Amino acid sequence: MMIRTLTLFVISAAMTLADDNFQKGVDAYHESEYESARTAFEEAVQKNETGAARHNLALAYYQEKEIGEAVWQLERALLLEPTNEQYHFKLGALRQQLGLTVTRPSWHAVASQSFSQQTWILVLTLSFWLGLGSYILPRIAGKSPSLWIKAVRFLSITGLVFATAALFLNREQITRGIVIVQTPMDLHAAPASAAPQSGLARPGERAQLLDEYKEFFEIETEGGARGWISSERLRMLQ
Amino acid sequence: MRIKSIALFTLIALQQTLLAEIEVSARFNPPRVAMGDNTQYIVEIKETSSTAQPQIERVNSLPIPEPGGLELRNGRTSSGQQTRFINGTAEYSVTQNLIIDATPPRVGRYTIPAYAFEYKGERYVAPAATLEVVERDADAGPTTDELVFLKAEIPESLYVGQTSTVELQLFIAEGVRLSGLNSFDRSADGFTISELPENYDESSGMLNGRRYSILKWPLTLTPIQTGPQKISFEFVITAQLPGQQRGRNSFGRSPFGGGLFDDLFGKSERMNVYTDVDAVNVLSLPEPQPDSFSGAIGEFSMEVGTDADATVQGEPIMLSVIIRGRGNFPRIEGPDFPNSPDWRNYDPEQQFEAMDEQELSGSKRFDYLFVPQRAGKLKLPETEFSYFDPSERKYIKLSAPSIEVPVSPAQNTFIPSPSIPLPESNGTELELSRTLTAEEALLTLDYRPKTGKTIGTGILASPIFIAFNAFSALTLVGASLLFARIRRNREDPTYPIRKAAKEFLKSEQASCLKALEKEEAGLFYKAAQSAIRHAATARTGHSMMSAESSEIAALLSEKTARQCNTLFEVADAHRFGGSSAKELASAKEQLDQILKEL
Numbered sequence: 001m002m003i004r005t006l007t008l009f010v011i012s013a014a015m016t017l018a019d020d021n022f023q024k025g026v027d028a029y030h031e032s033e034y035e036s037a038r039t040a041f042e043e044a045v046q047k048n049e050t051g052a053a054r055h056n057l058a059l060a061y062y063q064e065k066e067i068g069e070a071v072w073q074l075e076r077a078l079l080l081e082p083t084n085e086q087y088h089f090k091l092g093a094l095r096q097q098l099g100l101t102v103t104r105p106s107w108h109a110v111a112s113q114s115f116s117q118q119t120w121i122l123v124l125t126l127s128f129w130l131g132l133g134s135y136i137l138p139r140i141a142g143k144s145p146s147l148w149i150k151a152v153r154f155l156s157i158t159g160l161v162f163a164t165a166a167l168f169l170n171r172e173q174i175t176r177g178i179v180i181v182q183t184p185m186d187l188h189a190a191p192a193s194a195a196p197q198s199g200l201a202r203p204g205e206r207a208q209l210l211d212e213y214k215e216f217f218e219i220e221t222e223g224g225a226r227g228w229i230s231s232e233r234l235r236m237l238q
Numbered sequence: 239m240r241i242k243s244i245a246l247f248t249l250i251a252l253q254q255t256l257l258a259e260i261e262v263s264a265r266f267n268p269p270r271v272a273m274g275d276n277t278q279y280i281v282e283i284k285e286t287s288s289t290a291q292p293q294i295e296r297v298n299s300l301p302i303p304e305p306g307g308l309e310l311r312n313g314r315t316s317s318g319q320q321t322r323f324i325n326g327t328a329e330y331s332v333t334q335n336l337i338i339d340a341t342p343p344r345v346g347r348y349t350i351p352a353y354a355f356e357y358k359g360e361r362y363v364a365p366a367a368t369l370e371v372v373e374r375d376a377d378a379g380p381t382t383d384e385l386v387f388l389k390a391e392i393p394e395s396l397y398v399g400q401t402s403t404v405e406l407q408l409f410i411a412e413g414v415r416l417s418g419l420n421s422f423d424r425s426a427d428g429f430t431i432s433e434l435p436e437n438y439d440e441s442s443g444m445l446n447g448r449r450y451s452i453l454k455w456p457l458t459l460t461p462i463q464t465g466p467q468k469i470s471f472e473f474v475i476t477a478q479l480p481g482q483q484r485g486r487n488s489f490g491r492s493p494f495g496g497g498l499f500d501d502l503f504g505k506s507e508r509m510n511v512y513t514d515v516d517a518v519n520v521l522s523l524p525e526p527q528p529d530s531f532s533g534a535i536g537e538f539s540m541e542v543g544t545d546a547d548a549t550v551q552g553e554p555i556m557l558s559v560i561i562r563g564r565g566n567f568p569r570i571e572g573p574d575f576p577n578s579p580d581w582r583n584y585d586p587e588q589q590f591e592a593m594d595e596q597e598l599s600g601s602k603r604f605d606y607l608f609v610p611q612r613a614g615k616l617k618l619p620e621t622e623f624s625y626f627d628p629s630e631r632k633y634i635k636l637s638a639p640s641i642e643v644p645v646s647p648a649q650n651t652f653i654p655s656p657s658i659p660l661p662e663s664n665g666t667e668l669e670l671s672r673t674l675t676a677e678e679a680l681l682t683l684d685y686r687p688k689t690g691k692t693i694g695t696g697i698l699a700s701p702i703f704i705a706f707n708a709f710s711a712l713t714l715v716g717a718s719l720l721f722a723r724i725r726r727n728r729e730d731p732t733y734p735i736r737k738a739a740k741e742f743l744k745s746e747q748a749s750c751l752k753a754l755e756k757e758e759a760g761l762f763y764k765a766a767q768s769a770i771r772h773a774a775t776a777r778t779g780h781s782m783m784s785a786e787s788s789e790i791a792a793l794l795s796e797k798t799a800r801q802c803n804t805l806f807e808v809a810d811a812h813r814f815g816g817s818s819a820k821e822l823a824s825a826k827e828q829l830d831q832i833l834k835e836l
Binding site: 022029048062076081086122136137141238 | 707714717729
């Protein structure tokens with residue numbers, strides 16, 4: 001009982017601290033002290049990662065002209081709150097400023113992101129065991145399935161289909177990152193900075209991680225450029 | 239020890255300084271020239287030491303008086319060092335020559351009096367030097383200045399900021415061999431001048447009865463200060479003059495003229511050629527200047543257009559202003575467009591396309607981005623551009639009318655979240671919120687932190703997740719076994735009897751073994767009979783506990799049936815009598831055979 005109380009107290013204290021930092025960040029932003037705002041929002045994110053904190057951190061970075069960082073923070077905010085229209089719009093505006101393609105995500109992409117990947121994994125697992133049980137046990141027992149069993153079967157199949165589809169649609173998220181540079185950067189044909197140029201990665205551009213070797217990542221940008229880049233220049237979203 | 243070393247080093251250095259001897263001399267070379275020839279004024283500083291090579295120090299100031307209009311210019315230095323050994327004693331010397339070109343204005347004697355200057359912290363006196371300039375003989379050859387000279391046609395007056403072209407012409411007389419152009423310099427503090435092009439145009443022409451090769455370089459000249467501004471150009475060239483011999487004739491060219499030998503054995507000479515020092519009258523631009531004047535001077539035309547006829551709210555449209563003509567393009571700035579409630583505009587992107595090498599003619603394009611702030615029929619502002627025409631000596635104003643652009647409402651706009659509802663009032667409702675532009679939206683914070691989702695697939699490695707799956711699998715297996723058993727019980731009523739009989743059988747077999755060990759025949763046969771009955775029950779599915787031995791024997795083969803009957807008979811007989819261990823062992827074998835068959 002005492003341990004539970006203590007745990008609750010610690011969690012509550014951490015949340016309060018995060019809220020304090022969030023408010024400090026808001027106040028500093030209003031005072032146009034963007035560096036202080038950035039520090040405060042970063043601390044808020046460390047304590048309690050929320051979409052709003054990530055979003056505000058993005059705006060602080062934007063004010064400091066660090067556009068690549070701003071894009072990453074907004075993309076992350078959208079992972080936390082995928083249905084937030086404001087975030088979608090602002091990310092689109094930012095990408096437009098960077099000369100990147102602005103497209104609204106498809107309905108199935110938004111739907112697949114309505115729950116976190118962890119939730120989808122849980123749904124998939126639960127549906128699997130329920131489905132297996134509802135099919136095997138009546139057969140072993142030699143009984144025809146009741147209406148309840150049929151309902152469980154339907155729910156488990158639905159859960160399996162949706163969770164599998166969502167995880168399939170989100171499969172690229174695991175290897176997706178953002179190019180964090182201030183100016184367009186060369187991609188190299190091999191994992192060495194002296195290797196010939198094979199393409200160009202633009203600031204804030206999305207990229208899929210294909211391979212890695214020492215301090216280099218092989219990536220394919222959303223613009224179709226493919227090559228090796230220093231691992232410091234690509235930050236994964238997950 | 240260390241102090242001793244320092245003291246010794248200081249003494250050696252002091253000794254070297256004291257032993258070093260410095261001599262200063264001054265002379266004209268040649269000291270006697272014909273009118274029209276140039277000469278050099280040379281101050282020689284020779285430093286001699288017997289202990290070590292003396293170090294040269296730069297002479298910062300040489301206060302030379304200029305007597306009688308003798309023009310001195312283009313000062314430079316040269317140095318050399320020498321080591322001599324005389325009777326086993328070394329003598330080190332360093333000579334520094336300060337060389338200044340001298341041009342006499344007329345015939346006569348010119349004496350530069352002795353003057354003092356500072357060198358290595360000491361005062362030295364340069365002795366007086368005299369130059370004698372005599373009349374040129376009527377049949378004397380041409381002077382160096384007549385053979386190689388530099389000209390530049392510089393305009394008499396220019397407006398400040400006006401860019402003009404200047405053609406630099408290097409005249410090289412026939413017979414002069416130009417070996418190289420070593421350096422180019424200009425003296426023009428009040429101007430910005432373009433770099434000397436690497437390539438030049440070459441032509442030939444006659445001047446004063448002499449044929450010249452003329453090398454031409456185009457330059458651009460832009461005055462930056464008003465008032466009379468001096469300007470001159472200079473080349474350092476290496477050339478071989480006709481008839482120039484190793485021993486230079488003080489009176490210019492040999493009166494006997496140049497021959498083949500002279501050309502073959504003549505040497506290349508490094509020389510400086512200058513333009514005359516011209517003064518350009520730089521005028522200030524007339525006042526008042528138009529508001530739209532940004533420094534353009536020349537002759538220009540303007541073209542204005544947009545990249546689209548219509549746009550969407552928030553989507554930028556590009557207004558392009560193209561200035562064409564001839565003038566100071568590097569100084570031309572695009573027209574200013576103030577922000578308006580309808581439009582937000584940004585600094586233009588500039589692009590210049592030159593039509594000539596001097597970049598005086600061409601077109602400069604300014605691309606402005608205008609972002610419409612609302613929907614409707616909006617007008618892009620008028621464009622005004624003014625320039626100063628130096629030939630007309632007045633400002634010319636160019637203007638283009640405003641351009642109407644239909645702006646449709648934005649499809650993707652950010653509307654701020656509704657604020658706390660205000661108490662109802664009877665007054666007219668005032669619209670406090672409006673659609674924000676993308677730029678404005680990017681500056682608006684989110685004030686409502688909500689607990690977000692957990693990102694990532696870390697749950698797969700979570701012990702709770704693994705335990706949950708293991709528990710689910712075990713539950714399913716357990717439930718399957720349970721349901722299978724229930725089903726068997728339900729479908730086969732003899733199953734419990736069989737199962738119980740098997741369990742009892744095992745128990746009775748154990749009792750048999752115990753009785754065998756204790757050699758208790760009564761107990762053994764009792765347990766053996768019970769075991770056979772349970773085995774028969776497990777086989778038939780119905781109780782055989784009270785069955786006759788013949789019923790059980792019917793389940794066995796003939797031989798085993800006999801054994802069974804015998805075992806039952808012996809069991810009955812031994813209920814009331816004893817038995818040997820040997821008999822029990824035999825009975826155990828029979829029992830095993832019966833149970834195996836059952």
